[in-house]
Amino acid sequence: MTRKIRIKDIARLAQVSVGTVDRVIHNRGEVAEDSYNRVMEILRETGYKPNLIARTLGSHKSYRITALIPNPDQDEYWHQTFDGVVKARDEWAQYGVVIDTCHFDLYDKKSFEQQANSLLNSNPDGILTAPIFHQEAVAFFKACKSQNIPFVVINNNVAEEPSLGFIGQDLYQSGRLGAELSHLNNEGGGVYAILHVYDDIHHSLHLREKEKGFRDYFDEQRDAGYTTLSLDLNHSHEPTLEKELNDLLSNNQLKGVVVTTSRGAHIVSRLIERRGKNKLRFVAYDLLEQNIHYLKLGIIDFLINQNSKRQAFVGIGNIVNHLLFQRDIPRERLFPLEVITRQNLSSYLQSDHH
């Protein structure tokens, strides 16, 4: 193992000072073409790799990263995101990285815009966000770019303004997985439904992706006896909602249901609990308290875990690696689509990566 080569070494070899070497390494200019080439050459020859540890210690920068996410108190899913941010805060505190969060109202675009603006004014070194309001997010990202603030995106991607990186899942494939799990072992046709239940319209974009995957799965099945159904139950008046769901569940051709939102999963679970489950297959999303409860009861058959906590944690980690260590980070990091059943539930709950 040849001894690690330092800046000092290449300075000696190129017959310049460490200052000069540093200048060429960082393209800071102010160096004669002559020395520049000489240093570059040696750099290449020796295959010099900077010591990142020393680098961060030497540059006494301290970074401030802000996470712009929905209010954790409005929704358990987003609370897990928040948990991930907090975990990242603990992890990186010792490196002098300050991480704070900034919440917006999950159901209010205006609130997002407001928070986004005040965030931009505070001029952080990096941003993590979940762009659930598409239009507003695009505008926000444009602003980040013009201010030269790197940002990473979690939960759902926004194609228009490429970020430093996206962390999330393949939603289309997730829909296909939902279809598969609702269908498993049920040969010979039937009705399969995918339900979106929400208070506001804003989720629609990424829920559509799941729906597409769901439909495509059944379209591809050889025996063509499948009917797929998609219901958007878009209102907060529960009695009406329950009526519509009851109608659906009364269809005795109905073999499987996938519910894409936590709110919906909860309501459908309660309904099935009352009406009895029969052979119906029921798939929902995420390790949320209610979902875990109904999974244990056998009302829910499968959960697909999106691991929002880890998304946030990895997202922050990426920003830190970019800022602190100048490491390349992947433009897209798709998490595995985790399938949770009654028998592997505990292994997920105790593994600290959820």
Add this chain to the structure above:
Amino acid sequence: MTRKIRIKDIARLAQVSVGTVDRVIHNRGEVAEDSYNRVMEILRETGYKPNLIARTLGSHKSYRITALIPNPDQDEYWHQTFDGVVKARDEWAQYGVVIDTCHFDLYDKKSFEQQANSLLNSNPDGILTAPIFHQEAVAFFKACKSQNIPFVVINNNVAEEPSLGFIGQDLYQSGRLGAELSHLNNEGGGVYAILHVYDDIHHSLHLREKEKGFRDYFDEQRDAGYTTLSLDLNHSHEPTLEKELNDLLSNNQLKGVVVTTSRGAHIVSRLIERRGKNKLRFVAYDLLEQNIHYLKLGIIDFLINQNSKRQAFVGIGNIVNHLLFQRDIPRERLFPLEVITRQNLSSYLQSDHH
């Protein structure tokens, strides 16, 4: 945010020098009880957290960790373990940690003993190993202890000699999961089999755990019409083996099969491919090339992923954290029991954590 507090600060507060503070932090002795207490107190009060960056830079120690694992060329599962070690090597290289591996013959206890001994002679700072030969591992661990070399264990735990930490899965629960997946949606009785196919007896200990989980699952089902079967097919003569398997598969009460070993999964897959699958449910372990192939074909219905690559990676990470950063590491880290189907397969293959 109060400015980050340094050793220098706590030295000032405790009215001693940085040298003394360092001595108490590292329990290096040579410090008056009086000053010791004072420093400890300040440490606690201020919630001092060392700057790990500076720590590693300052301590010109370089650690050497060795992974003692089965020969990667003998088996794909162990090759993935090896991949995890290599990934860890890349990850930690910049911290001056040298990681090398040391292979033993998967089917030869003597070879394990030999490698273990020469490893002990080289006197590494830390060891990672998979104790597949129980007796020999116990002896080896005793030796590690007497030489004061910390070791972490992956794959299967050895209760006798507690290690720095174990990384693996809950094998009992894994067996239960296998049972559940092979049984899903098949109400009303039937025969369910768990198969262990191997060349040598040595796996038996941890395969038994899975078997226990498998049996318990069916014992607990309300409608008692289930028969469970376990087969140990312990020989390398394939024709005989195939005959026994054919006999099993000819049982038309057979509803589900779980195969615990990669070798076995391969053979059973081929057989089912020839005979046709009918309604049989087939569950196997791990993202191995053959398994992936047969999963895609629909011969295998589910894979349970043990993520040996990540086990190794995390295992090495634990040793480094222990050695370099004096961090506490969990005595037991149980990975989630990952369920792979055709629809989430790609998400696992591309996610770099497999």
Add this chain to the structure above:
DNA sequence: CTGAAAGCGCTAACAC
């Protein structure tokens, strides 16, 4: 344009 030098926070050798 370039080199010298003072840190970054921590470790460890070495005097006293």
Add this chain to the structure above:
DNA sequence: GTGTTAGCGCTTTCAG
């Protein structure tokens, strides 16, 4: 027992 000090490899200022 304790304080002092010279690094670790890199960045950054500042004088020339």
